[in-house]
Amino acid sequence: MDAFEGVREFLAVAETQGFTSAARSLGVSTSHVSRRVSALEERLGVQLVARTTRRVRLTDAGGEYHQRCAEMMQRLEETNQLVSGQMAEVEGHLRVSVAGMFAEHHIVPALAGFAREHPKLTVEINFDTHYVNFVDERIDFAVRYGAISDSSLIARKLTDHRRIAVASPAYFDRHGHPKKPQDLRLHNCLVCGDYQRWPFEMADGSEDVRVSGNWRSNNEAAIVEACRAGVGVAYLQRENFGNALLDGVLTPTLEPFWAKEISSWIVYPSRKYLPTRARRAVDYLLDHFRDWQEPSNRKIKASKAAAQGL
Numbered sequence: 001m002d003a004f005e006g007v008r009e010f011l012a013v014a015e016t017q018g019f020t021s022a023a024r025s026l027g028v029s030t031s032h033v034s035r036r037v038s039a040l041e042e043r044l045g046v047q048l049v050a051r052t053t054r055r056v057r058l059t060d061a062g063g064e065y066h067q068r069c070a071e072m073m074q075r076l077e078e079t080n081q082l083v084s085g086q087m088a089e090v091e092g093h094l095r096v097s098v099a100g101m102f103a104e105h106h107i108v109p110a111l112a113g114f115a116r117e118h119p120k121l122t123v124e125i126n127f128d129t130h131y132v133n134f135v136d137e138r139i140d141f142a143v144r145y146g147a148i149s150d151s152s153l154i155a156r157k158l159t160d161h162r163r164i165a166v167a168s169p170a171y172f173d174r175h176g177h178p179k180k181p182q183d184l185r186l187h188n189c190l191v192c193g194d195y196q197r198w199p200f201e202m203a204d205g206s207e208d209v210r211v212s213g214n215w216r217s218n219n220e221a222a223i224v225e226a227c228r229a230g231v232g233v234a235y236l237q238r239e240n241f242g243n244a245l246l247d248g249v250l251t252p253t254l255e256p257f258w259a260k261e262i263s264s265w266i267v268y269p270s271r272k273y274l275p276t277r278a279r280r281a282v283d284y285l286l287d288h289f290r291d292w293q294e295p296s297n298r299k300i301k302a303s304k305a306a307a308q309g310l
Helices: 007-016 019-026 030-044 060-084 101-117 169-175 181-186 220-228 238-244 276-288 297-307
Strands: 049-051 056-058 092-098 121-127 141-145 153-161 163-167 190-192 197-202 205-210 215-217 234-237 251-253 262-269
Touching: 007 019, 007 030, 007 049, 007 060, 019 030, 056 060, 092 101, 092 276, 101 121, 101 220, 101 238, 101 276, 141 276, 153 276, 163 238, 169 251, 181 197, 181 205, 190 220, 190 234, 215 220, 220 234, 220 238, 234 238, 262 276
Parallel strands: 092 121, 092 141, 190 215
Antiparallel strands: 049 056, 141 262, 153 262, 163 234, 163 251, 197 205
16 A cells, blocks of 8 residues: 555645635545545645634644654645755745735745746735734735744744834923933833833843833834824834934934843744745745844934034
């Protein structure tokens, strides 16, 4: 008996999360896929797929089997490419999870360039900050900020970012500049998501200052617009403010106390089969952002001096 009998059908079910969709992708009947997967389960003596009336999901054994078989198929594909001296054409469905204005202004255009080079590839970009279940949501990789607490993930550094505190000149005319981070407790602070503790660097180490205000949003663009309108003080990654800093529309404050740089990362499960489409996209992004830099401190300080008429 062929050791690979039923494996191809099982992988298709795992990737598409359905027998009908798997059959469609393979160009065979649904009953054929079901028979092959059932025969594979009987041969192995373990249930790989839990079937319900509404959905199909992998059992724990099925998840482990899928991972190992998929990795094996990837190695076979790479070996075939190596022997033939050809690079496989990128195709299929690439699903990426991102969040924030950096993703809107930089990640999306970069992925659009990747898609332009590979017209047979379908790209789906989901904007969400929640914890990603890569298997259930069928996400190939995600782009996230800050420390990655989940040690089961592979994290590849993409860019560095500096969080800065700014407000409009009109706001500072009314309320004055804070002298130290603790003074922000007396200011109207624009809260992004649940981040009510803003980190700053003090002489004796880092300190989180709890802030509050009358404007809150999980959308960075909404925070920036309120800041431009003079509502309060914002503390976000520098690139979120665009040319508003250089044009004097917004003015930095508390520069000596800004927190250290945080990094953005491409993350994916360390034991997950990374298909060619995802691996090539990851490599493309890493190369694209290799020399990426935020606006320099010199330009921002110059904008502040211009805003104050110095």
